[in-house]
Amino acid sequence: MSTNSAPATSQRRASNTWWAMEPSAVASELDVDLEVGLGDGAADDRLARFGPNELSHDDGPSLLRRFFSQFTDPLVGLLIAAIVISLAAWTIEDSSSVPVEAIVIALIVVANAVIGLWQEGRATRAVDALRRLTAAHSTVVRDGERRSVSTTELVPGDVVVLAEGDVVGFDGRLVESASLEVNEAALTGESMAISKHTELVPSDAPVADRSNMVLSGTSVVKGRGRAVVVGTGHETEVGRIATLLGDTDVEPTPLQRQVARLGRTLGIAVVVLAVVVIAAIMATSDVDTAEEALDALLVAVSLAVAAVPEGLPAIMTVVLALGVQRMSRRNAIVKRLLSVETLGSASVICTDKTGTLTRNEMTVVRVATATGEATFTGVGYDPDGSVEMGDDADLDDLIELVRAAAIASDATLERDGERWVPNGDPTEVALVVAAAKLPDDDRRSNDTRVDELPFDSDRKLMSVLVADGAVQYTKGAPDVLLDRCVSEARCGATIDLHDDRVAELRGQVERFADAGLRTLGVARRRHDGRPDPFDEGAERELEWLGLVGLSDPPRLEAAEVIDRARSAGIRTVMLTGDHPRTAVAIGASLGLGNTDDPITGTQLDRLDWDDRSEVSATVESTDVFARVAPEHKLRLVRALQHDGHIVAMTGDGVNDAPALRRADIGVSMGDVGTDVAREASDMVLADDDFATIVTAIEEGRNIFADIRKFLRYLLASNAGEVLVMVIGVLAAGPLGLRLGDGLAVPLLATQILWINLLTDSALALALGVDSSVEDVMSEPPRRLTDPIIDRAMWVTIAIVGTVTALAGLVALDLELAGGMLGGDGDLESGRTMVFTTIVLAQVFNAFNSRSDRVSAFVKLFDNRLLWAAVVATVLLQVAVVHLDVLNRAFETTPLSISQWATCWGLAATVLLANELRKLFARRRHDSAG
Secondary structure, X not given: OOOOOOOXXXXXXXXXXXXXXXXXXXXXXXXXXOOOOEOHHHHHHHHHHHOOOOXXXXXXXXXXXXXXXXXXXXXXXXXXXXXXXXXXXXXHHHOOOOOHHHHHHHHHHHHHHHHHHHHHHHHHHHHHHHHHHOOOEEEEEEOOEEEXXXXXXXXXXXXXXXXXXXXXXXXXXXXXXXXXXXXXXXHHOOOOOEEOOOOOOOOOOOHHHOOOEEOOOOEEEEEEEEEEEEEOHHHOHHHHOOOOOOOOOOOOOHHHHHHHHHHHHHHHHHHHHHHHHHHHHHHHOOOOOHHHHHHHHHHHHHHHHHHOOOOHHHHHHHHHHHHHHHXXXXXXXXXXXXXXXXXXXXXXXXXXXXOOOEOOOOEEEEEEEOOEEEEEOOOOOOOOOOEEEOOOOOHHHHHHHHHHHHXXXXXXXXXXXXXXXEEOOHHHHHHHHHHHOOOOOOOOOOOOOOEEEXXXXXXXXXXXXXXXXXXXEEEEOHHHHHOOEEEEEEOOEEEEOXXXXXXHHHHHHHHHHHOOOEEEEEEEEEOOOOOOOOOHHHOOOEEEEEEEEEEOOEOOOHHHHHHHHHHOOOEEEEEOOOOHHHHHXXXXXXXXXXXXXXXXXXXXXXXXXXXXXHHHHHHHHOOEEEOOOHHHHHHHHHHHHHOOOOEEEEEOOHHHHHHHHHOOEEEEEOOOOOHHHHHHOOEEEOOOOHHHHHHHHHHHHHHHHHHHHHHHHHHHHHHHHHHHHHHHHHOHHHHOOOOOXXXXXXXXXXXXXXXXXXXXXXXXXXXXXXXOOOOHXXXXXXXXXXXXXXXXXHHHHHHHXXXXXXXXXXXXXXXXXXXXXXXXEOHHHHHHHHHHHHHHHHHHHHHHOOOOOOOOOOOOOOOHHHHHHHHHHHHHHHHHHHOHHHHHHHOOOOOOHHHHHHHHHHHHHHHHHHHHHHHHHHHHHHHHO
């Protein structure tokens, strides 16, 4: 056998009738040993030859095309119109000189395009990084070892291990199948799961009838198997019809759409305002020439552009995407931007117990047979431990019980140097570890499996056949298993079970559960011959072997995190398949709200789900639900949503997918979750830790707070620009603006656009990634129907905008001769003063906007990016005021130290006014609380 060479033919072999070939012939054709798999060298060679296992996709428009796409925005169209107007005015005035104003506006347009391109690229890279984080993985056999690799690295000849919940990312010929069922609806349209086998299929069988093949884009819903990869990428059935499953476009979130609507509304309002400004200019200024009329139009157009925060959509996407990246670094991998805003509104978390609220360090600590009990020492997955037998406990009964439980498990335990590496479900790993602690026993029978019935969440059982089919071992929920037992093993004999003994055994289960142990029943059945078929009918007339108690202690931080969630208005509900008493013991230790009267799956089955009042009373009556099945999760999600809750739901199995999709936030497990669950979810927990869910909710709230920060900043800043122009034009006479020839306006078009450029770039983006100033987890969840800009924010925008405008106009009046405050400067120096004051007011407003209630001086130096943006903004304004070339471009003049001090002082009134408003807001909040 060779595992170091590529197959002789290229991947056009995918057209071969693999389903009509024996597994050995397929292996020979692909030059692979089905037990050992490919070698690493052969896999690398084939990856280089056939390429990654993915469908080619559009890389999107080129950089140049994306740059020019920045000019298609209607607001940019207004700027281009402003350039045309400026050139027309320059032509009328004196076409022999340089059109400085038109050049400056053009440079601002280009600068806006570059900033937009950068923001767009940053957002795209962030979203691409998220897609890579959620890429599917497959378990392969290479060099005789199982390992997990990215599905994109699969190559023809790879031997892939399939288990319930796996998404198939290749076309493969099955070489092993144990009760394997696959959902092929995405490819064939068949809604029922298809049973799979390894037998030959006619060469002319259509795709839907190739029952010994697994196809890319399908998913395993039951059982397990092995398949050898025969087609990847475009050489799969799904590749041939060029359908890329699971790859969805990033759609705008409701929040993004709300902000876009706001921008459009402001745009319409400002167009109306621009008309009013033109009319006011015409009425208050001596506009006698075509050139002056064009200048008036230019000012109005520039004001319209400046008043609309066109940077909102780009900054919004950047903030959402970067926030999601921060979540991923904290083990919460959010797959959709839509989920971010929903996370901050979560009011109920429905969570599993095992591994999420507990440590996922399952250990067998106590077992009971008919003759007595025994305890196991040691913790975790290290088999270094011993068995301490209780009085009268029979060793043979104990060995048979633990061996049976381990044989009826799919987990493995391998040594890697000094540590033990578990593979599989933690409960089953614990059973394998317990079996390794047993004393050596030469009397063990052949335990090689010959058939199995995989675990099913409806049956709550798993069965295997060993000893050539003569012995069956079944493990599962004790209460379910006891109903199927007719006898009990005792000292090598079989004793009939009577009702009193069954009651004793149920009491034993409850005692184990009261101790917080997860309970598992184990039974046996002897057959005269191998049952054919081996189906659920065999799980009757069983012989009870005993009870296994497993410990999985709560995570140390879980109780604290639940309490923190409660203080944030978030209710935690525990859903578990465990015994009710186990659930109550764990729930009480975690500090869940109501654990006295848990609701079981049986009670949920008896509930009249059409009676909304009864359903609502039931789901609100307890925080512990035990013995629940996946369909119960779906019903509970619907019931909670009907009561107005925003529900986050955890799940890891195939049958959890409907509930995950239905929940407002579907949360799947990264370690023990299935591919199907991860695909259906909105968020994946890389560490399966409940604390990560609460952390993600906190991060979601922080992201929403950051969005409100830059909205508060942009709208207040733009309001200041608009008001200074409107009031300045209407009060031109008292302000002393009627000086000589020209327009009676406080700011020129180029100055307005410069302010807009500074406002919409660095300062706004720095606020979009601001650290939390206030404790977002001390407030109740936000309702999704709440507007992003509430009444309090509109008040803030109005106050800051008004104070900004007044500060700028006072600076103008202090400088201009003929005004109310008796200045002696000319129009150019007056405009420079108001221009500079408005820019500095934006700097103070940036610190204002970090919170609606908390003082700007709290955590003042936490946001280094904001300080860098402030320094850059001030230095750029100094350059515009003091560099000769920029003086000509922006029609400014250098200011003295005293003039700069005046500008700084007036701009600081924005900070002072908002600090006073915040003081009153804090008092109102404290009195209301």
